[in-house]
Amino acid sequence: xxxxxxxxxxxxxxxxxxxxxxxxxxxxxxxxxxxxxxxxxxxxxxxxxxxxxxxxxxxxxxxxxxxxxxxxxxxxxxxxxxxxxxxxxxxxxxxxxxxxxxxxxxxxxxxxxxxxxxxxxxxxxxxxxxxxxxxxxxxxxxxxxxxxxxxxxxxxxxxxxxxxxxxxxxxxxxxxxxxxxxxxxxxxxxxxxxxxxxxxxxxxxxxxxxxxxxxxxxxxxxxxxxxxxxxxxxxxxxxxxxxxxxxxxxxxxxxxxxxxxxxxxxxxxxxxxxxxxxxxxxxxxxxxxxxxxxxxxxxxxxxxxxxxxxxxxxxxxxxx
Amino acid sequence: xxxxxxxxxxxxxxxxxxxxxxxxxxxxxxxxxxxxxxxxxxxxxxxxxxxxxxxxxxxxxxxxxxxxxxxxxxxxxxxxxxxxxxxxxxxxxxxxxxxxxxxxxxxxxxxxxxxxxxxxxxxxxxxxxxxxxxxxxxxxxxxxxxxxxxxxxxxxxxxxxxxxxxxxxxxxxxxxxxxxxxxxxxxxxxxxxxxxxxxxxxxxxxxxxxxxxxxxxxxxxxxxxxxxxxxxxxxxxxxxxxxxxxxxxxxxxxxxxxxxxxxxxxxxxxxxxxxxxxxxxxxxxxxxxxxxxxxxxxxxxxxxxxx
Numbered sequence: 176x177x178x179x180x181x182x183x184x185x186x187x188x189x190x191x192x193x194x195x196x197x198x199x200x201x202x203x204x205x206x207x208x209x210x211x212x213x214x215x216x217x218x219x220x221x222x223x224x225x226x227x228x229x230x231x232x233x234x235x236x237x238x239x240x241x242x243x244x245x246x247x248x249x250x251x252x253x254x255x256x257x258x259x260x261x262x263x264x265x266x267x268x269x270x271x272x273x274x275x276x277x278x279x280x281x282x283x284x285x286x287x288x289x290x291x292x293x294x295x296x297x298x299x300x301x302x303x304x305x306x307x308x309x310x311x312x313x314x315x316x317x318x319x320x321x322x323x324x325x326x327x328x329x330x331x332x333x334x335x336x337x338x339x340x341x342x343x344x345x346x347x348x349x350x351x352x353x354x355x356x357x358x359x360x361x362x363x364x365x366x367x368x369x370x371x372x373x374x375x376x377x378x379x380x381x382x383x384x385x386x387x388x389x390x391x392x393x394x395x396x397x398x399x400x401x402x403x404x405x406x407x408x409x410x411x412x413x414x415x416x417x418x419x420x421x422x423x424x425x426x427x428x429x430x431x432x433x434x435x436x437x438x439x440x441x442x443x444x445x446x447x448x449x450x451x452x453x454x455x456x457x458x459x460x461x462x463x464x465x466x467x468x469x470x471x472x473x474x475x476x477x478x479x480x481x482x483x484x485x486x487x488x489x490x491x492x493x494x495x
Numbered sequence: 496x497x498x499x500x501x502x503x504x505x506x507x508x509x510x511x512x513x514x515x516x517x518x519x520x521x522x523x524x525x526x527x528x529x530x531x532x533x534x535x536x537x538x539x540x541x542x543x544x545x546x547x548x549x550x551x552x553x554x555x556x557x558x559x560x561x562x563x564x565x566x567x568x569x570x571x572x573x574x575x576x577x578x579x580x581x582x583x584x585x586x587x588x589x590x591x592x593x594x595x596x597x598x599x600x601x602x603x604x605x606x607x608x609x610x611x612x613x614x615x616x617x618x619x620x621x622x623x624x625x626x627x628x629x630x631x632x633x634x635x636x637x638x639x640x641x642x643x644x645x646x647x648x649x650x651x652x653x654x655x656x657x658x659x660x661x662x663x664x665x666x667x668x669x670x671x672x673x674x675x676x677x678x679x680x681x682x683x684x685x686x687x688x689x690x691x692x693x694x695x696x697x698x699x700x701x702x703x704x705x706x707x708x709x710x711x712x713x714x715x716x717x718x719x720x721x722x723x724x725x726x727x728x729x730x731x732x733x734x735x736x737x738x739x740x741x742x743x744x745x746x747x748x749x750x751x752x753x754x755x756x757x758x759x760x761x762x763x764x765x766x767x768x769x770x771x772x773x774x775x776x777x778x779x780x781x782x783x784x785x786x787x788x789x790x791x792x793x794x795x796x797x798x799x800x801x802x
Binding site: 179182204208440444 | 625627668670671694726728754
């Protein structure tokens with residue numbers, strides 16, 4: 176993810192990529208050779224970023240290291256503005272601590288929940304807000320991948336990525352928070368974990384402050400999901416929206432015809448794309464917030480609520 | 496150049512991998528598709544019999560057996576091969592499961608076990624020196640040897656294309672050395688260096704800035720009426736296409752992943768100036784027959800009709 180963000184940032188005319196920090200000796204050596212024709216500095220320790228006058232730092236390391244790295248960035252006065260790949264931290268306590276420190280430092284913060292920058296999810300939120308569908312009554316959310324399907328050996332990678340909730344489910348939890356507001360977990364319906372102790376699949380129920388109930392199904396070992404897929408099915412008083420990464424289906428009770436909108440219909444082009452266009456828009460948002468000296472919607476405070484929900488699920492299954 | 500030139504038609508491999516960029520749900524629910532290696536080879540060969548010139552594919556455990564099957568049927572020599580490396584999906588999947596070091600070990604092991612002495616020796620040297628140009632050459636030697644060992648020495652490996660994720664990261668990070676090394680290595684081996692990109696106008700600008708000769712390359716990039724995956728916009732991509740001095744672009748995602756029917760796609764493409772060719776994926780022999788007969792009619796015979 177670090178190289179993806181670095182690449183995208185490097186095409187922004189307002190951004191100058193100054194340094195990359197890579198602690199692995201092998202990768203550090205390779206990066207020094209790969210970037211030798213550029214003026215990008217390759218360092219092997221966070222401390223060596225001091226004194227470079229950095230406007231912002233991206234943290235794209237394993238989740239378990241986020242908290243310490245962000246604290247070090249602030250403590251060493253390396254930067255005031257920080258982007259962290261999802262999730263903000265390993266648990267809500269760590270996230271709360273980071274929010275507090277960031278508030279005192281006063282910079283711009285953002286967490287990489289890039290699904291909010293998808294044209295289809297954005298359209299779904301817009302339709303809910305417009306009110307033609309009436310009031311939301313219940314929703315189902317899913318996040319599936321086949322990443323760990325059929326793996327019998329214990330995977331360190333699965334553990335370092337945080338398990339199904341932090342690695343995959345966090346995106347759809349964030350989408351639900353974005354659309355429906357704060358959620359409280361009511362029940363965990365099923366839960367499976369691997370030998371390394373991280374979840375491979377989990378299903379739970381949550382309620383928002385208006386009593387809207389939602390069911391979440393998250394699995395990293397679901398057959399048929401070559402690429403991870405995220406989706407929501409939202410029942411409202413006057414119709415229904417089904418939305419995933421690819422398309423949005425709208426059904427109104429007073430009209431039997433279903434309306435389908437694909438990415439193709441929603442002006443999905445960006446100035447420069449690697450992977451999905453969402454990544455470009457996400458980086459654009461962070462850079463624009465820095466330039467405009469304004470907080471991102473996805474700042475540490477808002478993003479930490481995802482960790483709050485994940486902690487509630489884990490708390491009900493005896494793992495935190 | 497203009498739309499009257501004879502266009503190269505290629506069969507794409509996305510349906511063989513279960514890919515649909517329109518909808519993953521659609522990819523999962525596809526039924527009646529070619530499942531066995533022989534059936535997939537049948538699809539490719541049916542397309543060839545109906546006007547296709549070649550096969551554009553990611554080098555993977557799914558496509559290499561198709562080449563082998565066509566070779567065993569003595570049919571592969573009539574197929575121009577446009578191979579895309581690396582097969583990014585598989586590498587991302589391994590990195591997800593094993594981490595980046597696990598991926599590096601896996602690739603190194605595959606190269607070591609490939610039996611390609613040249614690749615192994617140059618690989619050892621490249622690792623010791625940590626020289627990215629040498630690492631690139633080692634990797635390309637390995638991929639070319641995989642293709643040749645499946646398709647046979649007589650197969651026509653027309654072009655080797657760099658996958659869009661690598662191409663686009665290289666463009667963004669200003670890695671001109673990557674493009675120069677890639678072009679140099681392949682040109683020396685009479686393989687046309689190709690680049691797969693989602694940022695076609697940006698690539699053209701960068702190649703000009705780096706004094707790279709676009710005419711020596713093939714560019715595979717999205718062209719469809721919806722502007723799907725055409726960045727920054729359909730208009731900019733079309734404008735850049737018409738500004739090129741020779742046809743080097745193979746249009747991909749021409750059906751916008753199933754959003755358009757083949758006749759709609761063919762109408763749009765027939766109106767584009769300067770295309771070298773078109774790649775389109777098909778799932779069944781019937782689709783191969785119908786689609787390529789149509790594209791042959793609308794695109795290849797365009798020249799005769801306009802006269």
